[in-house]
Amino acid sequence: MSKTIRSLMFVIVAMSLLLAACGTPATEAPTAAPEPTEVPVEPTAAPTEAPVEDPLAMFAPDAVTGDVITAGSSTVFPLSERMAELFQQEGYTGNVTVDSIGTGAGFERFCTAGESDIANASRAIKDSEVELCKAIGRTPIEFRVGTDALAVVVSAENDFVTALSKEQIGKIYSGEFTTWDQVDASYPAEAIAVYSPGADSGTFDYFNEVVVAPLFLNADGKADLAAGEEAILGLPGAQFSEDDNVLVQGVEGSPYAIGYFGFAYFSENSGALKAVAVDGVEPNQGTVDDGTYPIARPLFIYSDASILAEKPQVAAYIYFYLNNVNNEILDVGYFPAPAADLEGSMDAWMSGTGTK
Numbered sequence: 001m002s003k004t005i006r007s008l009m010f011v012i013v014a015m016s017l018l019l020a021a022c023g024t025p026a027t028e029a030p031t032a033a034p035e036p037t038e039v040p041v042e043p044t045a046a047p048t049e050a051p052v053e054d055p056l057a058m059f060a061p062d063a064v065t066g067d068v069i070t071a072g073s074s075t076v077f078p079l080s081e082r083m084a085e086l087f088q089q090e091g092y093t094g095n096v097t098v099d100s101i102g103t104g105a106g107f108e109r110f111c112t113a114g115e116s117d118i119a120n121a122s123r124a125i126k127d128s129e130v131e132l133c134k135a136i137g138r139t140p141i142e143f144r145v146g147t148d149a150l151a152v153v154v155s156a157e158n159d160f161v162t163a164l165s166k167e168q169i170g171k172i173y174s175g176e177f178t179t180w181d182q183v184d185a186s187y188p189a190e191a192i193a194v195y196s197p198g199a200d201s202g203t204f205d206y207f208n209e210v211v212v213a214p215l216f217l218n219a220d221g222k223a224d225l226a227a228g229e230e231a232i233l234g235l236p237g238a239q240f241s242e243d244d245n246v247l248v249q250g251v252e253g254s255p256y257a258i259g260y261f262g263f264a265y266f267s268e269n270s271g272a273l274k275a276v277a278v279d280g281v282e283p284n285q286g287t288v289d290d291g292t293y294p295i296a297r298p299l300f301i302y303s304d305a306s307i308l309a310e311k312p313q314v315a316a317y318i319y320f321y322l323n324n325v326n327n328e329i330l331d332v333g334y335f336p337a338p339a340a341d342l343e344g345s346m347d348a349w350m351s352g353t354g355t356k
Contacts, residue, residue: 055355061320062091064313071099072106072120073202074244075148075262076299079332080120083321086328090320094313102242103202110302111138117314119302122148122202122262138304141352143318143345145325147335149283150207150295151266153273157255160187163277166294170211172258174231180256188256194238195250195259199229201242206297207260208232248273260295264333288335298341299334305352315353322346 057063070080077100084096101109103121110119111133119125125140133140152169154161164183171177172192180187197204213228232238239250244261251259252272263283266275275283279294287293301318308315322345326336336342350356 056319058312059316059319059353060091061087061316062093064092064316065094066311066313067094068096068118068311068314068317069116070097070118070120070301071101071109071116072118073103073122073299074100074197074242075103075122075201075203075264076120076145076301078264079146079299079325079329079334080118080301080321082328082332083325084317086324087317087320092313092316096317100242102198102200103205104200105242107132107302111136111140114138117303117307117311118318121300121302122297123205124298124300125302133304138306140302141304141308141348143301143303143322143348144298144337144341145301145321145345146299146329146337147288148297148299149263149288149293149335150203150260150297151263151283152258152260152276152278152295153251153266154258154276155252155255156272156274158257158274159255161258161276162274163280166211166279167215169258169260169278170215173207173212173235174215174228175235176215190256191237193250193254193257194235195247195257196232196235196238196240197244197247197261198240198242199233203261204229204232207295210295262334267333285330285335296335298337303352308349308352309354315349318349319353322349 068084070084077098081098084098087096098120099106099116103123106116106119106121107125107129109116111129114136119140125142130140152164160180168177168183172183173194173196177183177192179189179191181189183192196207208228209223209225212232213223213225216224216227216231218224218227233240239247241247244265247259247261248265248269251257252269266273281287281293283293283296288296301321303314303318308318322342326342329336337345347356
């Protein structure tokens, strides 16, 4: 092959390679479009409700302090003392004073002297006492807290008396019967040693009203309370005390003694004393509830709306008392108030504190 032909072929091959290198590049596979990125959406929180405040939280035992001064009935005393102790155990840091001075003296301190915040009472307040309260700017609010049965008691050593009629008891305390054989010919001819609460006691007032005064009728044929009181207080040799423990000890010490006081004091001393059935009915929860026991009475505490406003600790104590009394009352020795009466007491408290 000639040199000219070889040169021409070299040029043709070189140009072919050059054209191949400069040609249209191969088509690349299309790149997939990126998938859209999902942005996490935070769940919308439900609107938060403001906490509901308890409007009565201000009356919790640990929310108040200061002094609470109570005085009155020796019968209500053990119940109020128990409630005061529990009130302090629940966080109350103030002082609660509970004085046992008798219902009448308690109303005098509350309505005349104005020295107490609460009057404890084993009877309802008298109209005359309400007027004394009004004279110093107080309007008593009544709170029913329980029921008491009066226990007529003799010594555990007394082996002849198990039951007496209400009339027989009345004649003993009016002085008509002075020896046991006058009560019943089968009883010993021994003098009756009489023990009684004093005239300042609501227990005395109630006992006179139901047992002794009905033996003395006035011109209208109604029980003469003044005559009954005079008869009891005029009993020769009778022992009187506002301290029920003194009465317990007196009756316990003689087989020929007789006394009466709140059922709680009998419960505490049932080993040394016997409760006498009255008109054939013994005092217990069942006979008190069904109304067959003839000597049972309501128990109260009293305060005033201005005191509740000025001293929230007093309002708190009474609120605690009403809410917890039924948990303690049987253990103390008394009986619960009817549910409607206790509910009425709470309504009275709410009205008195303006929370109703």
